[in-house]
Structures are given as C-alpha cells and as structure tokens.
Amino acid sequence: MSIPPARRAAAAVTLTLLAATSVGCQISGDEPPAPVPPTGAPASPTAPPPTAGNGPHHVPLQPSQGSAGDPYVPSDGNGGYDVQHYDLNLKVDPGDRAKTLDATATITARATTDMVAFNLDLTDLDVASVKVDGKAAKFTRDGGELTVSPTATIAGGRDFTVTIAYSGTPQAVNDPILGQYGWIRTPDGVSAACQPSGAHTWFPGNDHPSDKATFAFTLTVPEKLTAIANGERGRVTSAGGGFSKVKWEVKQPMAPYLAMISIGRFKVKEGTTTGGIPILVAVDETVTSPSLEEFYGIKAEITDFWAKTFGPYPFGSTGGVIDNAAVGFALETQTRSIYGDFAPGESIIAHELAHQWFGDSVGVTQWKDIWLNEGFATYAEWMWSEQSGDTTAEEFFVKYYSEPEGSAAWQVPTGDPGRDRMFDSFAVYDRGAMTLHALRKRIGDDKFFTLLRTWASEHQHGNATTTEFVELAERVGGTELSDFFDRWLYGTVRPAL
Numbered sequence: 001m002s003i004p005p006a007r008r009a010a011a012a013v014t015l016t017l018l019a020a021t022s023v024g025c026q027i028s029g030d031e032p033p034a035p036v037p038p039t040g041a042p043a044s045p046t047a048p049p050p051t052a053g054n055g056p057h058h059v060p061l062q063p064s065q066g067s068a069g070d071p072y073v074p075s076d077g078n079g080g081y082d083v084q085h086y087d088l089n090l091k092v093d094p095g096d097r098a099k100t101l102d103a104t105a106t107i108t109a110r111a112t113t114d115m116v117a118f119n120l121d122l123t124d125l126d127v128a129s130v131k132v133d134g135k136a137a138k139f140t141r142d143g144g145e146l147t148v149s150p151t152a153t154i155a156g157g158r159d160f161t162v163t164i165a166y167s168g169t170p171q172a173v174n175d176p177i178l179g180q181y182g183w184i185r186t187p188d189g190v191s192a193a194c195q196p197s198g199a200h201t202w203f204p205g206n207d208h209p210s211d212k213a214t215f216a217f218t219l220t221v222p223e224k225l226t227a228i229a230n231g232e233r234g235r236v237t238s239a240g241g242g243f244s245k246v247k248w249e250v251k252q253p254m255a256p257y258l259a260m261i262s263i264g265r266f267k268v269k270e271g272t273t274t275g276g277i278p279i280l281v282a283v284d285e286t287v288t289s290p291s292l293e294e295f296y297g298i299k300a301e302i303t304d305f306w307a308k309t310f311g312p313y314p315f316g317s318t319g320g321v322i323d324n325a326a327v328g329f330a331l332e333t334q335t336r337s338i339y340g341d342f343a344p345g346e347s348i349i350a351h352e353l354a355h356q357w358f359g360d361s362v363g364v365t366q367w368k369d370i371w372l373n374e375g376f377a378t379y380a381e382w383m384w385s386e387q388s389g390d391t392t393a394e395e396f397f398v399k400y401y402s403e404p405e406g407s408a409a410w411q412v413p414t415g416d417p418g419r420d421r422m423f424d425s426f427a428v429y430d431r432g433a434m435t436l437h438a439l440r441k442r443i444g445d446d447k448f449f450t451l452l453r454t455w456a457s458e459h460q461h462g463n464a465t466t467t468e469f470v471e472l473a474e475r476v477g478g479t480e481l482s483d484f485f486d487r488w489l490y491g492t493v494r495p496a497l
C-alpha cells in the first residue's frame with residue numbers, strides 16, 4: 001500500500017503525535033485483543049501448528065478453527081484447511097442499492113486435519129445456502145465467522161469443495177486507525193481494495209495472507225460498464241437482460257487481500273511490454289492525468305526495469321487501474337495495482353510494481369513482518385528516483401536518518417510496529433527502506449542485489465518471515481548480521497551507523 005506524498009505527510013504528523021502521546025508504553029494499550037481461543041472443531045490434529053520463524057521476536061502461529069493466529073488480526077483467517085482455489089461468480093449491479101452483489105463462491109480446499117466443522121471469514125451479507133462436495137451443509141453465523149458443518153467429517157489430507165450462495169450490499173471497512181478501505185462505492189460503480197481485512201466483506205474465504213490460492217472471477221455487470229479484476233481477461237459476452245459477463249483468471253497463488261475488482265466506465269489499453277510481459281491498464285473515464293497512454297507507458301517501463309533488477313516478473317500479466325474512488329491510497333493488488341482518485345506519479349507506480357515481487361509473490365506469514373513489503377517497496381521508490389537522475393538512495397537515507405536521535409519516531413520498531421502502526425510511514429516504510437540501504441552499504445552492491453533476487457526466487461508465490469530474510473542475508477552476505485538487524489528492526493532508538 002502507498003499513500004501519495006501530500007496525504008502521507010499529513011498521516012505522518014498524526015502518527016508522530018500519536019507516538020508522542022504513548023512514549024514508553026509500547027502502545028500496548030492500542031493492541032488488539034488476544035487471538036480467539038480454539039473452538040475445538042478439528043477432531044484430531046495430525047500436525048503441529050506452523051511456526052513463523054524461531055528468532056527472539058517471533059511467536060509461533062497458533063491457528064484455531066476461527067483464526068490464523070495472527071495477533072494483528074485475531075479474527076482473520078481460519079485453521080484446519082488450506083484453500084487451493086477460489087471460483088467467484090459475482091453479479092454486481094451498482095445501481096441496485098439493496099442488493100448490489102448476488103454471488104456464488106466455490107472454494108476448493110485441502111483439509112490439514114480431520115474436521116467435523118470449519119470456518120470461513122465473511123462479514124454481513126445474506127447466505128442462502130452452503131454445500132460441501134455438493135451436499136447441503138448446516139451453517140451458522142457469528143460476527144465475521146461463517147461456521148460450516150458438513151454431513152460427515154472431512155478427513156485430514158482430503159480435498160473438498162464448499163459452495164456458498166450469498167447476496168447483499170457489501171460495506172466499506174471504516175477502521176478508526178487505518179481509515180476507509182475495502183468495498184468502495186464510486187460515482188459510476190464499485191472498487192475493492194482490501195488490505196488488511198477487507199476481502200471477507202465481499203467473498204467468503206480464509207482471509208489471511210498466509211493462505212494463498214489461485215482465483216477465477218466471473219463478473220456479470222450492466223453492459224454499459226467495464227469489469228476489471230486481477231489476472232488475465234477472457235472474452236466479454238452478453239449475459240442477457242442488459243448485462244455482460246467476463247472471466248478473469250489468476251493462475252499464480254494470491255492472498256485474499258490482494259484480490260481486486262473495479263467496475264465502472266473505463267478506458268482500457270492492453271498489449272505487451274518491451275520485455276515481453278502482457279499488460280492491461282484501465283483509467284476511469286473521468287480521470288485525465290495521467291492519460292491512458294502515459295499510465296500504460298510508465299507501467300510497462302517500470303515493470304521491465306524491476307524484472308531486470310529483481311528477477312523475472314512473477315505473474316502472468318502486469319498493469320493497473322486508476323478509479324474515481326474517494327480513497328487516498330494505492331494498493332498493490334496482484335498483477336493490477338489499484339489507485340484512488342489522485343494522479344499517481346512515477347514514485348507510487350514504482351512502489352506498487354515493486355510489491356509484485358515483494359509483498360505479492362513473496363508474501364508475509366504474519367502482518368508484523370509488513371516491513372518486508374513496505375520497506376522493500378519504499379526502497380524501490382528510492383532506486384527508481386536515483387535511476388531517473390533525481391534524489392539518490394543515499395540522499396534519501398541521509399534525509400530520513402536525520403530524524404533527531406531522541407525523536408519518538410524511532411520508538412516504533414520496524415519489525416513489529418503493532419497493528420495500529422502497521423502502515424506507519426516512518427517506522428515501516430522509511431526505516432524499512434533505511435534498513436535495506438544500511439544493509440547494502442554493509443555487504444556491498446553485488447551481494448545486496450544477489451540477496452534481493454535470491455529472496456524473490458526462493459520464496460516466489462509463497463510466504464516468508466523476517467527471520468528467514470535475516471538468515472538469507474547472512475548466507476549471501478557471508479557475515480553475521482543479528483546485531484545489525486536487531487538494531488534496525490527491533491531497536492527503539494536511532495541505530496548507530
């Protein structure tokens with residue numbers, strides 16, 4: 001995610017003030033409640049819970065039926081199964097305020113333990129029916145949890161299919177700290193951008209970045225509107241009754257929060273980058289800057305540049321969408337980053353494209369490691385600026401490092417900023433990028449860029465942890481770096497140079 005400079009400056013002031021009022025308390029009063037305890041549905045666990053590294057700053061993941069065990073988002077995700085594929089059949093009629101969405105989700109998953117029941121994340125909306133392997137299943141709702149009880153126990157290791165028919169009008173997430181995101185109504189349609197917890201406002205699933213799956217979206221919309229999603233587009237056909245239908249397919253694994261749709265009046269341009277990567281961009285008809293051609297050109301150029309820098313582009317296509325959504329952020333939705341109603345400059349486009357490698361292909365296992373996404377994407381902004389002949393990475397580093405030694409900004413640890421500061425522009429974005437620049441100076445350019453490419457290839461389409469990054473940096477760098485990373489990622493004072 002990225003916030004454009006003007007709005008980002010305002011956010012930084014707010015965050016600095018917040019930090020100043022919570023000096024010394026480690027913001028524990030702001031942390032979300034502890035993970036929901038297991039509700040006991042897994043019948044006989046066959047494997048120990050996965051762990052997120054074993055360093056001093058990592059706690060084991062403890063998934064339960066209704067939680068992935070991530071303390072930043074204790075009610076998100078579920079235990080007991082691993083989703084393989086989401087097939088989302090969505091009829092979206094923005095003009096129907098009472099029932100904008102009429103949908104069927106077919107989810108293919110593999111049980112990781114014997115289950116007499118399992119949970120899906122889904123907020124609000126009306127569920128008409130749930131079937132497991134084609135047989136009607138009982139279900140109950142409780143807050144954001146949809147608990148499904150199939151007619152027979154699902155054996156661990158077995159693949160199963162759950163089909164949910166549901167409808168209603170999804171609502172945006174209005175988070176008191178993170179702001180408004182998720183399903184956003186626009187003047188001509190809707191747009192969905194869902195980091196961290198918005199996906200389950202419009203489709204049921206295992207809404208945590210640790211469970212990636214392939215996706216297909218079949219979108220039925222009023223025929224005067226264009227429907228954009230992640231991945232590659234099929235043919236647009238008539239669905240009758242004034243509606244058209246189009247299928248988008250995401251053939252590489254994707255975290256649910258990176259799923260996007262954008263429906264409205266768009267100008268669309270598609271083709272292939274100079275480097276041979278299929279590209280599709282869409283710009284809302286009311287947006288004049290950048291133009292469709294400019295947006296296409298810069299997206300193609302930067303995608304190719306990062307492919308040379310970070311290694312082969314990890315997905316089937318690149319691109320982006322600029323919609324007239326009243327949100328002040330951009331999000332790195334897989335293959336097709338989405339930008340709100342501001343004119344995105346090269347810096348923010350470079351940021352979201354770098355996320356395709358760092359954040360999307362190499363995903364986090366827990367949200368506290370979000371610097372692995374944002375620190376890397378911010379460092380990519382610095383690199384893009386330098387190669388464009390503007391401010392160099394070293395100049396950016398010097399600027400941010402000049403934050404006074406005693407400033408409260410340094411008190412928020414980059415490697416575990418707390419849920420309410422997971423998008424802290426200084427601690428996560430700038431200090432994350434500073435960490436990488438300091439590392440680059442420590443191990444040298446050759447090893448640093450080998451490290452970035454190795455990180456992208458070893459964890460391609462997977463999930464990773466800070467502990468794994470530190471271990472790889474030590475392996476590639478050929479030197480012990482635990483003190484270095486402790487100071488840069490977990491220290492609460494400005495790291496000495």
Ligand SMILES: [Zn+2]
Nearest residue numbers: 001002374377
């Ligand atoms: Zn970002």
